[in-house]
Amino acid sequence: MNSFCNVKSVMRSMFSGFIAATVILISTYAIAETTMEKVKRTGVMTAGNSGSYPPFSVMEGKTLLGFDVDLANELGRRMGIKVKFEVIDFKGIIASLKAKRVDTLITAMTKTPGRAKQILFSVPYYDAGLGALTAKGSGILKPEDLTGKIVGVQLGSSGERYVRSTLGKKVKQVKTYDAILLAVQDLKIGRVAAVVNPIPVLRYNSKGAQLVTTPVWKRRAVGINTRKEDADLMAWIDKHLSAMKNEGFLERLDKKWFEG
Template identity: 30%
Template sequence: MIKKMSLIMIALLLVVLSACSGSGSSSSEKKKTIVMGTSADYPPFESVDTTNGNKIVGFDVDLAKYIANKLGYNLKIQNQDFNGLIAALNSKKVDFVMAGMVDTPEREKQVDFSHTYYNEYQVVLAKKGAKINTVQDLKGKKVGVQLGSTQEALAVKLNKTIPMKIQRWDKLNEMVEAMNAGKLDAIITIQSVAYGYISKSKDLHQFNALVNGKTEADPISAAFPKGSKLTAQFNKEIAKAKKSGKLDQLVTKWIKNQ
């Protein structure tokens, strides 16, 4: 009888332990996963760290992880060509996009944007020996731009008064390689991205891409499908990150300390 009672007690104990174990693991499993679309060829905003298991790292990545954690989400990152990111949003393949993307009137027709979290400026990246020091020097030159970017729109605008040979590429790093190989004369990009490449190569330099004497500014934001509840959630956390100094910390880490 005693042996039978012992077996019953052991069985009950195993049931209790199993229930406790199940409840402990369910809390993390209940966290919803949100998918961030990006194009990891745009350092310091996002790039592939080939020395660390090909992880995607950068300013946008750290900010997205910080916000997702604050909102109680798990974060998954999907890497693809920049030109297909808005289509990925609208087909619900990703929940939001952070890819150094600029809030423009044309894009606002297709997606919703968060508040601006960083302001950038358009520049021209060229080799020092190429004698390309102003936008006027781009006349007749082979100029690379990323497909679907604001730099592509800027090149088209400049082309009206400074005829150039615009070449559209999917990835920025491939454009830099092409320029180093003499297949491109210059690249239109943004200041911090250009500086990242210049810091690794003494043969490159940059200058402001002036249009009618003015520097073109780029307000960088996160993009969401129309009507997404994530837009308001991200806006609250971006505002908090600005107030707490967290955003400045990430700017210093990824952009100012290149």
Template identity: 35%
Template sequence: MRKFFLIALTVLLAALLLVGCGGSQPKKIVVGLDDNFPPMGFRDEKNNIIGFDVDMAKEATKRLGMAVEFKPIDWSSKEAELSSKRVDVLWNGLTITEKRKENILFTKPYMENKQVIIVTANSKVKGKADLAGKAVGVQDGSSSVDAITKEAAILKSFKELKKYPDNVAALLDLKAGRIEALVVDEIVGRYYIAKKPGDYAVLSDHFGAEEYGVGLRKDDKELLTKLQKALDEMKQDGTSAKISKQWFGENIVK
């Protein structure tokens, strides 16, 4: 009887330990993001957080058997949010830079964001050289302005660099012929023109590129390995391409 009691007690303690450790409950990953960055992460008319990166994170965490929570943060304080463990990953069009690598562990790049040139579908502008003497639009204060400024000779050739409060207004002016090209983040540009198929074209020429990755804490190497495996599998089986086409009209996953 005593032996049976000890065995039963051991089984009970083991069960309690499993429950205490989360047992069958999947671990939750908290994704830090800017919820005002369409199409990567933003709120729809019902205030739900949606976007390309949101769909990618949902699919990856599902493959890991983990729950996911999307937590809007002050994007300018993203590294502090990550290091303080208020979020587990940063996944919202996060550019990989050497400086950020000092404090953040990155996945391999999953997307390359170029500063693309958008023209109307019937435009005679086929490359940067054709922008000479043309009115070119750009969103004021965007990274596109910096990208164009770095190519001083090309900028000098423009008839005008017209700055807009947002890219929607610039696209309307492009369609109306008030400007002849628009320089914009590829992810943003493709998102908007996908809604107007046949109206616009994206040129192969561009004003530079940057790579996006998922950011983790430096000591989360095990999670990085698992997450990278999920991202690799998503790319190989076409899931990433499918998500990309839904948001951008074509596959722009790296």
């Protein structure tokens, strides 16, 4: 009887050891797997997007639409994978990428020195000249013309960074908004003197209003983002993104979303 119990005990120990070894093996594999390996294995690449930056992205009901969505779908088709979007508030979107909540950001991210220190940028897929949207006859043409005025910007945007770094305390107030449309609405009713942002987006969101854009104040390249350690994934993205540009796909997207 004791021998039988000993055999059962040994078998239990062996089984427990097998389970433990399997768990360790799976955990080790998961830790060792790169983002690119995971994307190729699953056939899915997740992408963070603010969903609040028309025409690059906008939510219509529960559906995400826009330039970035069309771009991602074509990129995924060429890569042989599916791009799955996750809508995240723009102010926390870089932190979400770094925390591995998503694999990439496809959200019209303009390249700045500060952002480039944190994340990788793809080859540019759009050239977004920064400027301001103002009321006709406001006299605002250059950054210095915003001195003493209330300026609207999207929270966490390149527009906000530009105003704070270039003008600082010269402006009366930097008023931040979660979405660029909200800033433009306040401009229409006179709550802010100007909205600073990439000009193509300002023009798109001010159609039909008595508003004008300034000349370009600063050029900003827009790109897709990955974590610093995912250079292989970025190289894969760059390869197909460059082909899309060379073949005229990006130009067709521009006409569809900004001129259509």
